[in-house]
Amino acid sequence: MPQVSIKAVEMPASPIRKLTPYADRAKAEGKQVYHLNIGQPDIETPQGMLDAIRSVDFKVWAYTPSEGTASYRTKLAGYYNKLGYSIEPSDILVTNGGSEAIMIAMQACANPGEEIIIPEPFYANYNSFAHSAGVTVKPILSYIDNGFALPPIAAFEEIITEKTRAIAICSPNNPTGYLYSRQELEALRDLCIKHDLFLLVDEAYREFCYDGHEFVSPMHLEGLEQHTVILDTVSKRYSACGARLGCLITKNHDLWQAALKYAQARLSPPAVAQIAAEAAVDTPQHYFDAVKQEYNARRDTLVAGLNQIPGVYCPNPGGAFYVLARLPIDDADRFCQWMLEHFSYENQTVMMAPASGFYSTPDAGKNQIRMAYVLNISDLKKALTCIEKGLAAYPGRQ
Amino acid sequence: MPQVSIKAVEMPASPIRKLTPYADRAKAEGKQVYHLNIGQPDIETPQGMLDAIRSVDFKVWAYTPSEGTASYRTKLAGYYNKLGYSIEPSDILVTNGGSEAIMIAMQACANPGEEIIIPEPFYANYNSFAHSAGVTVKPILSYIDNGFALPPIAAFEEIITEKTRAIAICSPNNPTGYLYSRQELEALRDLCIKHDLFLLVDEAYREFCYDGHEFVSPMHLEGLEQHTVILDTVSKRYSACGARLGCLITKNHDLWQAALKYAQARLSPPAVAQIAAEAAVDTPQHYFDAVKQEYNARRDTLVAGLNQIPGVYCPNPGGAFYVLARLPIDDADRFCQWMLEHFSYENQTVMMAPASGFYSTPDAGKNQIRMAYVLNISDLKKALTCIEKGLAAYPGRQ
Numbered sequence: 107m108p109q110v111s112i113k114a115v116e117m118p119a120s121p122i123r124k125l126t127p128y129a130d131r132a133k134a135e136g137k138q139v140y141h142l143n144i145g146q147p148d149i150e151t152p153q154g155m156l157d158a159i160r161s162v163d164f165k166v167w168a169y170t171p172s173e174g175t176a177s178y179r180t181k182l183a184g185y186y187n188k189l190g191y192s193i194e195p196s197d198i199l200v201t202n203g204g205s206e207a208i209m210i211a212m213q214a215c216a217n218p219g220e221e222i223i224i225p226e227p228f229y230a231n232y233n234s235f236a237h238s239a240g241v242t243v244k245p246i247l248s249y250i251d252n253g254f255a256l257p258p259i260a261a262f263e264e265i266i267t268e269k270t271r272a273i274a275i276c277s278p279n280n281p282t283g284y285l286y287s288r289q290e291l292e293a294l295r296d297l298c299i300k301h302d303l304f305l306l307v308d309e310a311y312r313e314f315c316y317d318g319h320e321f322v323s324p325m326h327l328e329g330l331e332q333h334t335v336i337l338d339t340v341s342k343r344y345s346a347c348g349a350r351l352g353c354l355i356t357k358n359h360d361l362w363q364a365a366l367k368y369a370q371a372r373l374s375p376p377a378v379a380q381i382a383a384e385a386a387v388d389t390p391q392h393y394f395d396a397v398k399q400e401y402n403a404r405r406d407t408l409v410a411g412l413n414q415i416p417g418v419y420c421p422n423p424g425g426a427f428y429v430l431a432r433l434p435i436d437d438a439d440r441f442c443q444w445m446l447e448h449f450s451y452e453n454q455t456v457m458m459a460p461a462s463g464f465y466s467t468p469d470a471g472k473n474q475i476r477m478a479y480v481l482n483i484s485d486l487k488k489a490l491t492c493i494e495k496g497l498a499a500y501p502g503r504q
Numbered sequence: 505m506p507q508v509s510i511k512a513v514e515m516p517a518s519p520i521r522k523l524t525p526y527a528d529r530a531k532a533e534g535k536q537v538y539h540l541n542i543g544q545p546d547i548e549t550p551q552g553m554l555d556a557i558r559s560v561d562f563k564v565w566a567y568t569p570s571e572g573t574a575s576y577r578t579k580l581a582g583y584y585n586k587l588g589y590s591i592e593p594s595d596i597l598v599t600n601g602g603s604e605a606i607m608i609a610m611q612a613c614a615n616p617g618e619e620i621i622i623p624e625p626f627y628a629n630y631n632s633f634a635h636s637a638g639v640t641v642k643p644i645l646s647y648i649d650n651g652f653a654l655p656p657i658a659a660f661e662e663i664i665t666e667k668t669r670a671i672a673i674c675s676p677n678n679p680t681g682y683l684y685s686r687q688e689l690e691a692l693r694d695l696c697i698k699h700d701l702f703l704l705v706d707e708a709y710r711e712f713c714y715d716g717h718e719f720v721s722p723m724h725l726e727g728l729e730q731h732t733v734i735l736d737t738v739s740k741r742y743s744a745c746g747a748r749l750g751c752l753i754t755k756n757h758d759l760w761q762a763a764l765k766y767a768q769a770r771l772s773p774p775a776v777a778q779i780a781a782e783a784a785v786d787t788p789q790h791y792f793d794a795v796k797q798e799y800n801a802r803r804d805t806l807v808a809g810l811n812q813i814p815g816v817y818c819p820n821p822g823g824a825f826y827v828l829a830r831l832p833i834d835d836a837d838r839f840c841q842w843m844l845e846h847f848s849y850e851n852q853t854v855m856m857a858p859a860s861g862f863y864s865t866p867d868a869g870k871n872q873i874r875m876a877y878v879l880n881i882s883d884l885k886k887a888l889t890c891i892e893k894g895l896a897a898y899p900g901r902q
């Protein structure tokens with residue numbers, strides 16, 4: 107019998123899914139499970155985007171250009187330029203979700219065996235894409251006690267080698283919610299210029315910044331034009347995760363051309379999604395205002411609720427829709443499984459993502475969990491009660 | 505300035521696109537260009553599929569499961585079982601187009617540095633996916649004089665090494681149109697069992713078999729259940745290339761699980777496409793009958809038309825919608841470019857794909873071209889006239 111490749115066997119499995127069998131069993135036992143484990147928003151997709159799907163009028167559902175349709179790229183460039191990015195439609199490569207943008211960027215920046223530095227905790231699939239590309243992720247610890255701010259530049263300098271090709275960040279951050287400041291981005295700019303590194307920035311959560319904090323992209327900084335690669339998606343911005351439409355943006359022509367070859371190999375991004383996402387660029391501001399207000403209220407509820415539980419610490423993140431909290435427990439993997447397997451309060455329980463899956467350093471974040479606030483406030487409050495009661499009953503409490 | 509990875513620089517560019525600048529210039533000069541270079545059918549997508557897009561009624565355009573929705577996989581299993589495949593929905597992994605199915609299959613079967621044998625000429629993007637996966641393609645020449653039949657098993661035996669992990673074929677074939685026979689598949693079965701190799705079969709053109717020829721899949725053969733990986737797409741079957749929906753099918757559980765990890769990393773295949781493709785399974789038989797009749801008539805027109813041009817030889821392929829013809833010329837790359845750059849007849853010319861891009865062996869197929877019969881018969885006849893006049897005038901005629 108033929109054997110699966112060792113590389114495939116060693117491909118990291120998704121950490122947010124490893125508890126799914128326990129959640130399924132809990133549901134089969136009749137428990138209500140609040141899902142705080144995955145970033146699937148419950149927010150409605152903008153009406154204009156849904157209407158665009160329902161209005162497609164082609165007779166042949168044809169390939170689009172590999173780099174995306176001209177009309178979508180033009181409209182999309184307008185969206186970015188309103189944010190002050192100064193890009194051309196030709197700087198955009200439309201991708202199969204933000205996932206493909208990340209994958210292509212890694213392949214275009216680094217050869218197998220070369221390195222990309224990423225502050226941890228980080229979005230777990232970065233590991234999967236790096237494994238697939240044969241690229242090594244070099245993590246740098248960030249810390250819950252300063253809200254997961256950018257590690258000091260000296261820490262980057264320490265692990266930069268001749269194999270380092272890029273630094274990757276996500277801002278606002280998944281899984282921490284941390285929003286990088288202008289000062290932090292400027293420090294990264296100087297570092298990338300000094301060492302000739304690409305700066306990959308995953309901006310999937312750009313629209314979700316709170317408390318009046320300014321969103322800053324390397325596209326707003328001067329001198330980094332040839333280093334910057336923006337990775338984006340419509341998934342979170344328009345609550346359109348199922349569209350599978352993202353993009354890679356770079357003003358580095360060589361990088362764009364290299365990325366295009368990967369895009370040409372898979373022929374085309376999805377056609378209907380591009381039509382819908384083009385319409386979505388016209389989404390009225392009041393949609394975003396309402397969504398932000400909702401997320402903001404949820405964050406406030408969740409952060410305040412967590413911090414009033416004895417022994418729990420949760421920083422107040424500046425963006426995205428995640429929090430990363432420290433719990434008074436021995437092991438978050440064990441606790442999250444226990445919550446599904448052995449606990450319920452009024453026949454309810456909570457599914458959370460143990461933070462270990464977002465760290466590469468062994469044992470880092472062992473008592474931390476990530477929660478996505480993708481439930482309404484009433485459900486969030488019930489989930490908080492479950493967590494409080496669960497922590498009180500958990501045998502591994504510390 | 506940071507440098508693009510060497511691997512990206514060495515990523516093969518798409519051979520069917522390299523003449524696009526010449527075609528664009530020809531059009532800018534006012535020439536009409538008949539596009540026989542790319543497999544984008546002009547056939548209308550089934551009405552039921554288009555209606556399904558226009559009827560989506562979700563409020564949140566959400567991720568689907570990474571392996572595809574349960575309802576689509578169930579319906580799709582029904583389509584295959586009607587063809588006699590005996591598969592379960594759980595054997596299906598839904599992908600971002602057939603492209604992703606090929607990419608994932610290569611990664612799951614072979615480690616970087618290992619080998620996959622593919623009869624050539626073959627679909628050029630196999631090279632791109634193999635390059636991306638770090639896998640080496642070992643080509644085996646097939647020949648125009650026997651219509652590109654499977655090379656003798658002895659030729660496979662000769663190049664099988666301890667690094668060989670799989671054999672890949674496409675049936676009916678792109679670029680040759682060749683339809684592999686039951687005897688050929690049985691010979692491959694025995695070979696794969698003998699050497700513990702996976703058999704990857706790209707069946708994108710399954711619905712297009714002519715002259716009453718039987719379509720045979722390894723799924724119809726016994727003893728190959730653990731070796732077979734079917735790669736499929738809705739692109740050609742329903743003229744829905746822009747849906748970007750394919751699938752990988754295998755009864756090898758380990759392989760399916762390994763493939764799932766790659767699928768989980770990119771989260772989800774497109775949601776609307778799955779809804780539409782589920783509806784497409786109910787496409788009435790008369791749709792396929794009409795499409796096949798149209799392609800059959802086109803093939804007959806093109807093959808007969810080519811063979812009556814002095815010095816041209818074109819086998820009569822059993823399936824797909826491509827022909828690969830030999831022309832009385834020095835170099836097909838040069839000829840195809842010349843047709844766009846320096847030739848017109850009644851202000852018309854033809855864009856074709858030089859076959860060199862479909863061969864790995866240097867200089868193989870140097871006087872061959874691939875044509876996709878994706879134009880109506882009237883346009884095909886005009887294209888044939890252009891080719892005949894062009895060959896008469898071409899300075900590199902031999």
